[in-house]
Amino acid sequence: MENPSKFESLFEKMAQVGTLQHIAKGTGILREGQFVKVVPFVQKGLIKVFTRYEDRELLLYYIQPNQSCIMSFSASINNEPSQIYAITEEDTEAILVPVDKLDAFTKENPKINNFFFQQYKGRYAELLDTIHHVLFDKMDKRLYSHLRDKVLLKNENPLQISHQQLANEVGTVREVVSRVLKKLEGEGLVEQIGNKIQVLRL
DSSP: OOOGGGGHHHHHHHHHHSEEEEEOTTOEEEOTTOBOOEEEEEEESOEEEEEEETTEEEEEEEEOTTOBOHHHHHHHHTTOBOOSEEEESSOEEEEEEEHHHHHHHHHHOTHHHHHHHHHHHHHHHHHHHHHHHHHHSOHHHHHHHHHHHHHHHHTOSSEEOOHHHHHHHHTSOHHHHHHHHHHHHHTTSEEEETTEEEESOO
């Protein structure tokens, strides 16, 4: 991903057309089938974007500071319903830009296209990486890599996370996660402490 300072002036202009909001951890901000009314530009915190099929979920990506949601942007410019869910993983500050203002803003500020092009490049690379893990890696490697990445992303170790939430994020069921965590614990890679999981090797 490009250096965020490259887009600092762009974010300052976004703040003029959008609204800075403080969003509590665990708040759902978008669901599948909902028409997008605002596009978030994260200043602080973390937003989890995922898809759902029947009773299964799969993590797509996280929106980190100085990033936005390409799926929301795409749905908004095409006037299509959302295909994803988004929920705040941490207490978050985000500039929410109304879709009607975003269209005019994009025309007046061509740099916004470069910004979202960089976002698309990053998400595409992440998608290829996810497909690679799903197709070629065993669940123990997938789960351990996910936990390690999550620790580095959140700068938090141990992680307070349930087996069900982990199952949702890697696209499996809770029973599989519980079994694999015991295996990883036996190998000295993780330690389960109550409702927390500590990654022992980063």
